[in-house]
Structure formats: structure tokens, C-alpha cells
Amino acid sequence: METATARDVNYTTNSQVLYLAFELSNNKWKLGFTIGLGQRPRERVVAARDLPRVLEEISAAKQRFKLPEATRVVSCYEAGRDGFWLHRALVAAGVESLVVDSSSIEVNRRARRAKTDRLDLGKLVTMLIRYHSGETKVWSVVQVPEVKDEDQRQLHRELADLKTERTRETNRIKGLLIGQGISLTTRGQAKIDLDAVRLWDQSSLPEGIRGRIQRAQERVEFLSRQIRELETQRDQELENLTCVGTKRVRQLMVLKGIGPVTAWVLVMEFFGWRRFRNRRQVGALSGLAPSPYQSGDSAREQGISKSGNRRVRARAIEMAWLWVRYQPGSALSRWFQKRFGAGGSRQRRIGIVALARKLLVGLWRYVETGAVPDGAKQKVPC
Numbered sequence: 001m002e003t004a005t006a007r008d009v010n011y012t013t014n015s016q017v018l019y020l021a022f023e024l025s026n027n028k029w030k031l032g033f034t035i036g037l038g039q040r041p042r043e044r045v046v047a048a049r050d051l052p053r054v055l056e057e058i059s060a061a062k063q064r065f066k067l068p069e070a071t072r073v074v075s076c077y078e079a080g081r082d083g084f085w086l087h088r089a090l091v092a093a094g095v096e097s098l099v100v101d102s103s104s105i106e107v108n109r110r111a112r113r114a115k116t117d118r119l120d121l122g123k124l125v126t127m128l129i130r131y132h133s134g135e136t137k138v139w140s141v142v143q144v145p146e147v148k149d150e151d152q153r154q155l156h157r158e159l160a161d162l163k164t165e166r167t168r169e170t171n172r173i174k175g176l177l178i179g180q181g182i183s184l185t186t187r188g189q190a191k192i193d194l195d196a197v198r199l200w201d202q203s204s205l206p207e208g209i210r211g212r213i214q215r216a217q218e219r220v221e222f223l224s225r226q227i228r229e230l231e232t233q234r235d236q237e238l239e240n241l242t243c244v245g246t247k248r249v250r251q252l253m254v255l256k257g258i259g260p261v262t263a264w265v266l267v268m269e270f271f272g273w274r275r276f277r278n279r280r281q282v283g284a285l286s287g288l289a290p291s292p293y294q295s296g297d298s299a300r301e302q303g304i305s306k307s308g309n310r311r312v313r314a315r316a317i318e319m320a321w322l323w324v325r326y327q328p329g330s331a332l333s334r335w336f337q338k339r340f341g342a343g344g345s346r347q348r349r350i351g352i353v354a355l356a357r358k359l360l361v362g363l364w365r366y367v368e369t370g371a372v373p374d375g376a377k378q379k380v381p382c
Contacts, residue, residue, distance in 0.1 A: 017132070018067060020058065020095070021124035022077035022086070023117045024048070032121040033061040034129070041125045043118065051089055058095070076128045078102040079142045087144050098128070103307060104140035149273035152245055156264050159230045160311075166223040173216050176209055191217055234264060245272040248367050254378050255366075257326035258319060265315045270360075271367045279361040287313045288357040304353055312360075320356035330375035332358055 021041070023030040029048050032041035042061060046053040062071055075090055076098040090097040105127065107113065130138045145153075173192070177184055181200045184192060194210055205213075237246050238260065245267050252263035276282050283289040287308030293300050306313070324333050332355060340351030362373040372378070 016067065016071050018058070018061060018065065018071050018073045019125055019128050019132070020061075020073060020075040021121055021128055022075065023121045023124070024077055024080065024082050024086075025117075029054070030117050030121055031057055032125045033057075033065075034125050035065050035067070037126065037129055041122055043121065051086075051093075055093060072096065074098075074128065074132055076100050076124060076131075078105070078124075084144050084150065088147075098131070099142040099144055100124075101140040101142055106138075143274055145273050148243075149245075152243070152268050152272065155230060155234060156261075156268060157311075159227065159234075162223050162227050162230070166220055166227065169216050169220045169223065173213055173220070176213055176216075180205065180209060191221070234260070238264075248272060251367060252363065255327075255372070256377050256379055257322040262315050262319050265311055266319075266360075266363065267367075269309055270312050271364060276364060279364070282361050282364050283357045285309060285312075286316060286357070286360055288316065288353060288360070313356075316356040316360050317352060320352045320359055323355070323359055324352075327376055329377070330373060332362065332373060332375075334375070 017035065019034050019041075021032045023032070025048065027048055029046050029050075031044045031046065031054065033044070034041040042064060044057045044061075046057060058073055059069070061067075062069060073095045075095050077086065077100070079099050079101055084099065087097045087099050105123070127138050131141075174184070177192075177197070182197060184197075192213070194205060194213060197205055199205065204210075237243075238249060241247050241250065248267045248271055249260070249263045252258050252266060253260060270286070274285070276285075280289070284305070285308045287304060287306045287310065289305050289308075291302045291305045293302050323330070324336055327333050328337075335358075336351055336355045340348050343351070359373075365371050366373060
């Protein structure tokens with residue numbers, strides 16, 4: 001005797017579209033399928049990164065919902081550790097894919113809200129349908145870079161990581177020496193002559209501390225060598241102009257106050273492959289856009305959103321200080337001095353963020369159209 005399964009089939013459907021949401025984890029993926037609003041999605045669990053099984057589940061879902069094999073499939077997943085390879089694989093398999101900024105997904109504002117993979121999956125499916133139906137502001141969709149564009153971001157990111165590790169090791173050496181009553185200043189990561197170091201009583205360093213500092217210095221030398229290799233590689237690419245991105249880096253470096261490090265980060269993370277439609281998108285993606293709070297009679301400014309690219313945001317603020325110094329006659333520097341120059345240090349720090357946002361917009365226009373920011377000077381060729 002067969003037992004009939006009770007199913008609620010009252011769908012609010014978008015004709016001939018199968019919606020798919022992924023909830024990704026390290027060991028398993030949870031898939032949610034539906035064809036419209038009003039019903040809990042069909043859930044399936046597959047092993048993580050098992051793409052053939054995912055395609056099998058898509059075919060099985062089409063059969064379950066009695067859809068033709070050629071039915072359009074629209075999917076989404078949250079941007080995270082899995083990166084963009086899944087998006088590219090789904091697109092290659094004929095599946096429309098959206099990579100969603102997880103911080104833009106609306107959540108229940110209760111102090112203690114229920115959170116499970118099943119609830120998150122149902123939320124993603126519902127929001128995917130709303131987005132596909134025309135409610136485009138329901139979340140933020142990540143712009144997926146090409147493989148070559150994503151690969152070009154590795155050099156400066158690795159370089160920044162190596163410099164951070166070298167600073168950590170250098171600080172560890174200084175801390176170990178201070179613990180013995182010794183304070184040394186090293187220039188240019190010079191190696192310390194431990195034989196010449198003496199304690200308060202003119203005795204030599206203990207063997208344990210000495211060995212630990214020696215090993216730390218070896219790590220510093222290794223990291224410094226890798227940093228030099230990456231910097232040489234970057235300089236060679238800038239000299240040979242191997243791609244469009246390096247040409248834009250050279251274009252930015254023509255302006256006073258912008259060096260190779262800042263220009264490289266701005267192009268490879270921001271101006272090299274992203275397509276901005278207006279200045280608001282530039283400010284929002286850098287995380288330098290304001291975030292006002294207004295409710296009834298209450299109105300205040302909460303500061304910048306910090307929701308964009310943190311590497312670009314840090315470089316933009318540093319570049320803004322240099323711009324005021326090396327481009328004092330530019331329109332942006334004069335605006336900054338007029339509005340914030342007479343204020344205290346706090347007001348200047350607030351103003352420099354606004355200047356950084358305006359400067360990014362000006363550099364975006366400069367890269368796209370060649371229009372030099374008003375009053376900006378270029379470097380004199382050597």
C-alpha cells in the first residue's frame with residue numbers, strides 16, 4: 001500500500017523559471033529549489049564542491065516540479081570563502097548565477113533571532129525571487145571579475161601580507177630585547193649583532209633568548225627577500241606595460257602625490273575592471289559613503305559605511321593626506337583647507353575622509369576619460 005505524501009501546491013509562480021539557492025559550508029552544501037513564492041523550498045544536501053551532483057539535483061528538481069529540461073535556472077549564493085569559481089562553473093553549465101554580498105541581506109532585528117541553515121536557505125530563495133521579479137534593491141550583487149582580473153589582485157595582496165608578517169617578527173624581536181632591558185633601533189631591517197648586545201650587568205644574552213631572536217631574524221630575512229622579489233616583479237610589469245591595468249597604473253602615477261603602491265592597489269582593486277555608472281557607486285564601493293540615520297525628529301550622521309573594499313578605503317585616505325601636501329593648488333585641496341583647515345585635528349580627520357571620497361571620484365573620471373582633476377599638477381619627467 002502506497003502512502004500519499006501531502007503537499008501544498010499553491011505556488012505563486014514565475015512561469016518557466018527554477019530558482020536555486022546555495023547555503024555553502026566546508027563539508028556539505030545545502031540546496032534549495034522552488035518555482036515561486038508561498039512554499040517551503042525543496043531542500044537537498046550534497047557534498048561540498050561536488051558540481052556533478054549539483055547538476056543532477058537541478059535535473060531532479062525540474063522533474064519534481066514538472067518543468068521542461070530547457071527551463072531557465074536562476075541561482076544565488078553568498079560571497080565568501082568559496083570565491084567565484086562556483087559562479088563560473090554554474091554559468092558554464094547554463095545556470096544564471098548571482099553572487100550576493102552577505103552583509104546586504106536583511107535580517108530579523110530581534111535581539112535573539114533564530115538562525116539555521118534551513119532558515120537562511122529559505123530566506124535566500126525568497127529574496128532571489130523578489131530580486132528576479134524586479135526588486136533590485138533587496139540586496140547587493142557582487143560584480144564578478146574575470147579570471148585574469150582576479151589573478152592580478154594577488155601580487156599586491158601578498159605583498160601587503162608579507163609586510164605585515166615582517167613587521168610582526170620585527171616587533172617580536174624588539175619585545176624580546178626590551179624584556180631583557182635592551183632597546184635597539186634598527187634601520188632598514190638591518191640584522192642585529194647579538195654578540196655585541198650586553199645586558200644590564202654587561203653579560204651576554206641567555207642562550208634561549210639568543211636562539212629565539214636568531215630564528216626570528218632569519219624569518220625577517222626570508223620575508224624581506226620575498227618582498228623584494230614581488231616589488232621587482234611589479235616594477236617590471238609597470239615598465240613593460242603588460243596589460244591595460246598597468247597602463248592605468250602609469251596613468252595615475254603621472255599625478256603628484258600618487259606613487260606606485262597606491263596606484264597599483266587602486267587600479268587592480270577598483271579602476272582596472274569594475275564598471276561604475278556614477279560617482280555614488282564609487283563612494284559606496286569604497287565604503288566612504290555617509291550613513292545617515294533619520295527617524296521622526298531624530299537625525300544624526302553615523303559616519304562612513306565601511307561596507308566596501310577596505311584596501312581601497314585605506315589607500316584612499318592615505319592618498320588624500322598626500323594630495324593635500326603635494327597638490328596644494330588643486331580645487332580639492334583648496335576645498336579641504338577652506339572647510340576644515342581652521343578646525344582641530346578631529347575635524348581634519350573627518351574632512352580627509354570626505355576629501356578621499358571626492359578624490360576617488362575625480363580619479364575615476366581621470367582614468368575613464370583622461371580629464372585631470374581641477375588644478376592638479378603632473379610630475380616633471382626625469
